[in-house]
Amino acid sequence: MPGIRIDKKYCKGCELCVQACPMQIISMSKEINVKGFFIARVHEPTKCIGCRICAIVCPDIAIEVVTHGTQYIPFEY
Numbered sequence: 305m306p307g308i309r310i311d312k313k314y315c316k317g318c319e320l321c322v323q324a325c326p327m328q329i330i331s332m333s334k335e336i337n338v339k340g341f342f343i344a345r346v347h348e349p350t351k352c353i354g355c356r357i358c359a360i361v362c363p364d365i366a367i368e369v370v371t372h373g374t375q376y377i378p379f380e381y
């Protein structure tokens with residue numbers, strides 16, 4: 305199962321990853337980071353398909369996708 309890590313200190317709460325995730329499993333939490341932004345979270349991690357779209361769209365490179373086994377890659381970059 306793919307694993308998603310969101311580095312809290314880099315997130316600026318722009319919600320791009322929330323809009324981009326094809327599985328709609330990312331949402332905004334009520335937690336505020338050191339910069340004063342609400343941060344993104346993965347609320348249903350077991351549904352992640354490891355497509356990495358969230359990591360690609362994040363302007364602050366706050367998301368890391370770690371995959372084991374099957375990985376669905378929509379395109380090479």
Ligand code: SF4
Nearest residue numbers: 315316318319321362
């Ligand atoms: S795209 Fe990046 S900076 Fe924007 S909410 Fe998601 S994790 Fe945070």
Ligand code: SF4
Nearest residue numbers: 325352353355356358
């Ligand atoms: S890797 Fe794909 S399915 Fe998993 S959280 Fe990111 S955008 Fe969603």
